[in-house]
Amino acid sequence: MAKFRQLDSCLRETGLASDVQMHRPLPVPRRLLELVHDRDYHEAFARDRLDRQAQRRIGLPVTTPLVQRTFLAVGGSLLTARLALKHGLACHLAGGTHHAFPDYGSGFCIFNDLAICARTLLEQEGLTQIMVVDLDVHQGDATALIFQHEPRVFTFSAHAASNFPARKQSSDLDLPISDGVEDQEYLALIGNHLPDLLDRLNPQIVLYNAGVDPHRDDRLGRLALTDVGLLQRDHLVLDACLRRKIPVATVIGGGYDAMTPLVKRHALVFRAAADQARLHGL
Numbered sequence: 001m002a003k004f005r006q007l008d009s010c011l012r013e014t015g016l017a018s019d020v021q022m023h024r025p026l027p028v029p030r031r032l033l034e035l036v037h038d039r040d041y042h043e044a045f046a047r048d049r050l051d052r053q054a055q056r057r058i059g060l061p062v063t064t065p066l067v068q069r070t071f072l073a074v075g076g077s078l079l080t081a082r083l084a085l086k087h088g089l090a091c092h093l094a095g096g097t098h099h100a101f102p103d104y105g106s107g108f109c110i111f112n113d114l115a116i117c118a119r120t121l122l123e124q125e126g127l128t129q130i131m132v133v134d135l136d137v138h139q140g141d142a143t144a145l146i147f148q149h150e151p152r153v154f155t156f157s158a159h160a161a162s163n164f165p166a167r168k169q170s171s172d173l174d175l176p177i178s179d180g181v182e183d184q185e186y187l188a189l190i191g192n193h194l195p196d197l198l199d200r201l202n203p204q205i206v207l208y209n210a211g212v213d214p215h216r217d218d219r220l221g222r223l224a225l226t227d228v229g230l231l232q233r234d235h236l237v238l239d240a241c242l243r244r245k246i247p248v249a250t251v252i253g254g255g256y257d258a259m260t261p262l263v264k265r266h267a268l269v270f271r272a273a274a275d276q277a278r279l280h281g282l
């Protein structure tokens with residue numbers, strides 16, 4: 001997909017990422033995929049045997065490149081989470097597919113990468129407290145449902161209340177936001193909740209969905225953040241984690257606009273990460 005290639009180019013051209021900082025993921029292994037997703041579902045997707053209704057719900061035509069990209073993107077989120085545990089901070093050029101449920105996909109999401117990461121870290125790395133911070137403008141509904149009975153994974157979603165999905169799930173903390181909210185109000189809301197949550201839970205890693213669709217020009221968002229507001233948001237989240245020595249893995253989440261402004265917007269979290277890494281001596 002052009003967006004991912006262009007984001008890669010943008011990061012290299014602006015000096016935000018160099019060859020030594022770039023890592024190539026492997027496709028997610030089936031065994032880890034099945035920590036979250038039903039075998040019938042992922043096999044039907046990979047073999048292009050989803051029925052028409054299931055495909056319509058996802059909203060993307062199933063093609064061979066899509067299948068390859070989907071397995072690779074989840075592998076990338078896993079790699080990012082492991083790099084974050086090792087180095088303190090790592091950023092993925094894809095990921096954040098939070099509307100993917102165990103047995104079906106929806107809203108352009110096929111596999112729930114952060115849910116697979118969280119389950120893998122619980123199982124393979126022996127972690128006992130993980131936090132998902134989902135600031136994409138849409139509620140992380142599937143992630144909330146997947147972990148509704150899992151106390152070791154805390155789900156936090158701040159989203160436009162009136163936006164997709166119409167039927168919300170219950171995260172451990174939901175912050176529904178009114179249409180049209182601008183930078184200062186939004187930042188105050190996140191700033192009033194996130195630091196206290198981190199102090200209370202002291203998670204061993206934060207998995208951060210830095211969706212850029214709360215932007216005022218986004219076609220599917222209903223909020224009114226500017227580029228500066230999004231950048232400040234990413235600084236706020238990363239600084240709150242890193243000053244508490246909590247590793248953070250970021251994924252890009254959603255964004256819907258013309259390619260050039262969109263790619264620049266997705267690059268904001270990388271800019272915040274580069275600055276925060278320097279500030280915190282990583």
Ligand SMILES: [Zn+2]
Binds near residue numbers: 138211253255
């Ligand atoms: Zn979104």
